[in-house]
Amino acid sequence: MFTILLIAGLGVVLAVAVGLAFRFRQEVADRDGEDLQGRFGPEYDRTLARRRGDVRTTRRELRVRLKRYAQLQVLPLDRAAREHYLARWTALEEDFSADPGRALDAAEVLLTELAAERGYPAQAPFEDLAAALSVHHARRVHGYRRVHEAARAAHADHRVTEDARAALLSAGALFDSLLTARSSVSAPPARRAAGAVRPRVS
Template sequence: MTTAIIIVAVVVVAAIAAFLLLRGRTAGGRGLRSRFGPEYDRVVARHGGDTQAAERELDDRVKRHGHLEELPLAEEARARYAARWASAQELFVESPERSLAEADALLADLARERGFPEGEDRADALSVHHGAHVHGYRRVHAARSGNASTEEMREALMDARGLFEALLADGGSQREHGNGHLVKGHRTS
């Protein structure tokens, strides 16, 4: 009888441990999916559907860039960037290629002024803080460097506008959660 009780106890403990292990992994995945939005799916696809590898990469991004605090923008800078964006959009009718080049340069300048790193790390850092919109940054780059149709360039510019607006917003009092919602006062993880 005691052997049966010990066996049942071991099975129950093992079941509870397995449940907690799986629950913890799923919660992390949901948290990353929520934080990174469409970027989560892009990274999973890039890893051939391997969610564990994708989540390790995204966790690494959070460790490297999660501490970054966006620098505030002066009202004059905000107005200057808004005017540049309006000009880039207007230029699209005349020259979609030049319009995308200007939008790309403008996003780079704005991200730099807000405190995001230079180079290849920029997109990763943007994904940590603006996961719902970083695809616009990537699409502008892709449309500029490939043989994109006018419609693809238009869509890239429209997607980039979401990131532009998020970067232009006051980062000192609001943080954007990966699902596009703003959370006042603190960064959500």
């Protein structure tokens, strides 16, 4: 009789332990998901939609991005480089009305070059670079994707559409973010210089 009670008691304890362990894992998973949503914002939603609502796959993909790119060092940008990029951005904005396709192409190229100078993978395929940018510029990276897509659409339709204009504005927000991002490494004295955010063009 004692043995039966002991076995029954151990069974209850084991069942409770399994239940608690499951609940703990679920709470950890929920916190992990909330942390990822908070960090990635719209990028979390975009990835979730691309994964057709598969939460587990979405979280796994974003955790892989964090592991790969979170420790990426943001390189310093000196005053001359800032002025160079600002001048190029101003020129493509001025060119936008006359030739939106060319301006959007130039915006994508400029963002890619600026990202490389700040330390992002220079020769990475488009989606890999977008993934790297999403870790540090999660609420601005959509500008890179929008300008990439809008450039192709603009070559097929040379009119200045609202979508093309909105894409350039979104790209401009990422441009500002990349231009002014704080360096994560020490710069030599000759490279330390404060830069200004480019003026907005309406």
